[in-house]
Amino acid sequence: DADPKKGVKAAKAMLEKEGLPLTDENIFIAASCKEKGILFLTGKSQVNGMYKINREEEAAKKKGEYTVTVNGKAYGVKIGKDNATVNGSSYPLNVAFGIDEKAIEATKAVASDAPAAAAAPTHDAVSVKAPMPGLILRIEVKEGQKVTKNQVVLIMEAMKMENEIFAPCDGVVTKISVSQGQQMQSDDELLVIA
Structure with missing residues (x-):
C-alpha cells in the first residue's frame, strides 16, 4: 500500500503505541477502524445514544439562573434581558462580545479591593x-x-x-x-x- 497510515504495519504500530497486545483480532480492529478501533480496544469509546435529561437543571439553564463561586463564596445569579440579580439585589447589565480595554483600565483602581482574577491576555484569543x-x-x-x-x-x-x-x-x-x-x-x- 502506498499510504503508510494503512495496513498491518501501521495497525501494529498503533497497538504498540497504546500498549495493546498484537493479536490477529486487535490488528484487524486497528487496521479497519483506526482511531475508533484503538478507542474501543482501550475502553475509551463512547456510546452515542439517548441520555436522561435532568429537567430541573435544563429549566434553570434556560432561565439564566446560576450559582457563581468567587474565592470560595457562592452567589445566586439570575441573568435577565438587561439586568443581573445577585443574591436578591438587582444590577443593570449590558453584555458585549470582546474585551473593552478602556473599561478595564477605568475599573482597575476600583478593583483593588475586589477578589484577584486571572490576567487578561494582551491580545485577542x-x-x-x-x-x-x-x-x-x-x-x-x-x-x-x-x-x-x-x-x-x-x-x-x-x-x-x-x-x-x-x-x-x-x-x-x-x-x-x-x-x-x-x-x-x-x-x-x-x-x-x-
Whole structure:
C-alpha cells in the first residue's frame, strides 16, 4: 500500500503505541477502524445514544439562573434581558462580545479591593467551539504550536462521520480543552488560539 497510515504495519504500530497486545483480532480492529478501533480496544469509546435529561437543571439553564463561586463564596445569579440579580439585589447589565480595554483600565483602581482574577491576555484569543455534539477522534495540534487559518486542528466524529475542525485564524494554540475520546456537546470549547 502506498499510504503508510494503512495496513498491518501501521495497525501494529498503533497497538504498540497504546500498549495493546498484537493479536490477529486487535490488528484487524486497528487496521479497519483506526482511531475508533484503538478507542474501543482501550475502553475509551463512547456510546452515542439517548441520555436522561435532568429537567430541573435544563429549566434553570434556560432561565439564566446560576450559582457563581468567587474565592470560595457562592452567589445566586439570575441573568435577565438587561439586568443581573445577585443574591436578591438587582444590577443593570449590558453584555458585549470582546474585551473593552478602556473599561478595564477605568475599573482597575476600583478593583483593588475586589477578589484577584486571572490576567487578561494582551491580545485577542479565539475560542474554537464544537459545531455539533460528537466524539474527539484526533487532535492534530499541540499547545504552543503555530497554526494558520483553515488548518485542520482536530477531527470529531458526529453522526458516524469524521468532521474536520479548522482554525478560524492564524495564531498559536494556547490551550487544548479536550482529549482524544472525549464526548463533546455543541458550543463546548475545543481549544484556544491567540
